[in-house]
Amino acid sequence: MIRPVARFVIGLMNTATLPSYSPKAAMGPVEPAARRYMILSVDRILSPVAASLAPEGLLRLVALQRDRAAFGTLFGLFAPKVRAYAIRMGASNASAEELVQEVMLSVWRRADTYDPDKANAATWIYVIARNRLLDEFRRLPPLTVQLVMADKEAGDDPAHELRLDSQRAAERLRMALGKLPAEQSEVLRIAYYEGLSQRDMALRLGLPLGTVKSRTRLALDRLRDVLKAEP
Amino acid sequence: MIMSTHPTDDLLLHYVTGGLPRPFSVLVASHLAFCARCRVETERLEAVGGGLFVALEVRGEAESGLEALLARLDEPVPIEPPLPPSDAETSVRLPAPLRAFIRKPLKSLSWHEVLRGISIVDLASIKADGARARLVLTRRGLKVPRHIHDGTELTLVLSGGLTAEQGHFRRGDVMVVEPSVVHRPVMDDDEDCLCLAVTDGAVRFTGLIGRARQLLAGY
Ligand SMILES: [Zn+2]
Numbered sequence: 001m002i003r004p005v006a007r008f009v010i011g012l013m014n015t016a017t018l019p020s021y022s023p024k025a026a027m028g029p030v031e032p033a034a035r036r037y038m039i040l041s042v043d044r045i046l047s048p049v050a051a052s053l054a055p056e057g058l059l060r061l062v063a064l065q066r067d068r069a070a071f072g073t074l075f076g077l078f079a080p081k082v083r084a085y086a087i088r089m090g091a092s093n094a095s096a097e098e099l100v101q102e103v104m105l106s107v108w109r110r111a112d113t114y115d116p117d118k119a120n121a122a123t124w125i126y127v128i129a130r131n132r133l134l135d136e137f138r139r140l141p142p143l144t145v146q147l148v149m150a151d152k153e154a155g156d157d158p159a160h161e162l163r164l165d166s167q168r169a170a171e172r173l174r175m176a177l178g179k180l181p182a183e184q185s186e187v188l189r190i191a192y193y194e195g196l197s198q199r200d201m202a203l204r205l206g207l208p209l210g211t212v213k214s215r216t217r218l219a220l221d222r223l224r225d226v227l228k229a230e231p
Numbered sequence: 232m233i234m235s236t237h238p239t240d241d242l243l244l245h246y247v248t249g250g251l252p253r254p255f256s257v258l259v260a261s262h263l264a265f266c267a268r269c270r271v272e273t274e275r276l277e278a279v280g281g282g283l284f285v286a287l288e289v290r291g292e293a294e295s296g297l298e299a300l301l302a303r304l305d306e307p308v309p310i311e312p313p314l315p316p317s318d319a320e321t322s323v324r325l326p327a328p329l330r331a332f333i334r335k336p337l338k339s340l341s342w343h344e345v346l347r348g349i350s351i352v353d354l355a356s357i358k359a360d361g362a363r364a365r366l367v368l369t370r371r372g373l374k375v376p377r378h379i380h381d382g383t384e385l386t387l388v389l390s391g392g393l394t395a396e397q398g399h400f401r402r403g404d405v406m407v408v409e410p411s412v413v414h415r416p417v418m419d420d421d422e423d424c425l426c427l428a429v430t431d432g433a434v435r436f437t438g439l440i441g442r443a444r445q446l447l448a449g450y
Contacts, residue, residue: 068301068304071301071304072297072301075294075296075297075300076294076297079294079296079297080289080290080294081284081285081287081289083289084287084288084289084290085284085287088287089249097296100296101296101299101300101303104296104300105300105303105304108304109308118274119274119277119278119281120278120281122281122282122284122285123277123278123280123281123282123284124281125281125284126277126280126281126284127277127280127281129284130248130249130280131249133249134249134253169278170278170281170282170285173278173279173281173282174282174285174286177282177283177286188279188283189283191244191245191248192248192279192280192283192284193283193287194250195245195248195249195250196248196250197241197245197250197251198241198244198245200250213241216244217240220240220244220276220279223275223279223282224275227275227278227279
């Protein structure tokens with residue numbers, strides 16, 4: 001356990017020496033004695049900085065300052081989700097492990113392309129994981145979906161009110177997901193966690209296709225309203 | 232049937248959740264390059280995915296991979312091959328998701344004429360998951376013989392335009408033809424019509440002349 005902790009501290013100190021971001025202010029001046037203290041009890045030092053930031057802020061730290069402490073916190077938050085997602089999608093334990101490494105490495109490398117106006121951090125990482133997973137399973141060249149945004153012809157996206165205010169919307173979404181009727185929640189989970197088509201889902205659940213379609217529609221309409229609503 | 236120039240809601244959802252056969256995904260991604268409405272819808276569906284992603288239950292065990300990963304952070308980033316510029320020899324600009332799979336000037340692809348005025352090229356690099364993608368170049372003004380699709384066919388218009396039972400379609404529009412629908416598109420007069428056509432079934436011509444041509448062309 002010693003070595004990762006030491007790395008965290010290095011990351012944190014790098015952060016503290018850069019002028020532009022606030023962790024330094026949040027932590028107060030770093031005296032030599034305090035540095036030794038940091039190494040001894042990194043958990044308590046880390047918590048007010050990294051842990052108090054939302055994942056969006058952590059991604060920003062990674063992008064702007066190559067902050068390993070922030071990255072370590074992101075890893076703790078999302079690596080288990082990536083693994084669980086890979087396994088629900090049918091990956092073996094070994095390839096799920098590999099996928100976690102690849103996805104989190106992409107997070108590190110591509111953090112500077114993250115746009116908080118477009119998606120919250122969880123959504124951004126989810127999309128990376130999904131694309132990686134698909135390419136992995138099929139052993140095909142990458143789909144390069146991410147290129148879409150850089151190459152659009154249709155002009156600007158519709159006005160900002162259609163956009164997700166990422167963090168608040170994520171919270172509203174979380175509540176709304178919790179409140180969905182069980183049968184609507186079930187179809188969404190199968191769709192997203194296993195990538196099944198509605199036809200395959202109908203077979204699996206022994207339901208008419210129309211029922212699956214209408215449950216999906218009801219659930220998505222409700223969530224869409226949540227995402228659309230002004231805060 | 233309501234006329235639409237977009238992929239259906241089911242298709243967009245399946246695209247976002249990752250289960251859509253690859254050729255259909257390439258077509259949908261290409262449409263997104265043209266269509267702000269579907270981009271916004273896709274972002275919303277992905278946000279739902281993000282919410283469900285966070286809600287995933289995880290096993291209680293401690294994460295072990297961080298140290299190994301920290302050691303890799305300074306590895307050089309592999310350089311992705313740049314996307315070829317849009318086709319200089321034709322006026323048709325392909326959307327990036329499609330260009331990533333073609334990577335050649337359109338004229339240098341192996342086209343063959345399947346019917347008079349209709350040339351196709353199979354995009355083997357996209358073929359996967361039981362579905363295939365083709366570029367179809369149809370002479371302006373041509374009336375395509377009546378035919379039936381065994382599977383679902385999606386057509387993305389890349390140049391020119393066409394009118395069919397489903398409506399009128401121009402560059403960036405998607406026409407969805409469900410299985411067993413008899414189909415007789417007519418091309419617009421202004422330009423030759425280039426389309427990306429993706430199907431998970433065969434195409435059968437139904438008229439007498441169409442059938443004969445099909446035999447000849449091995450279509
Ligand atoms: Zn659209």
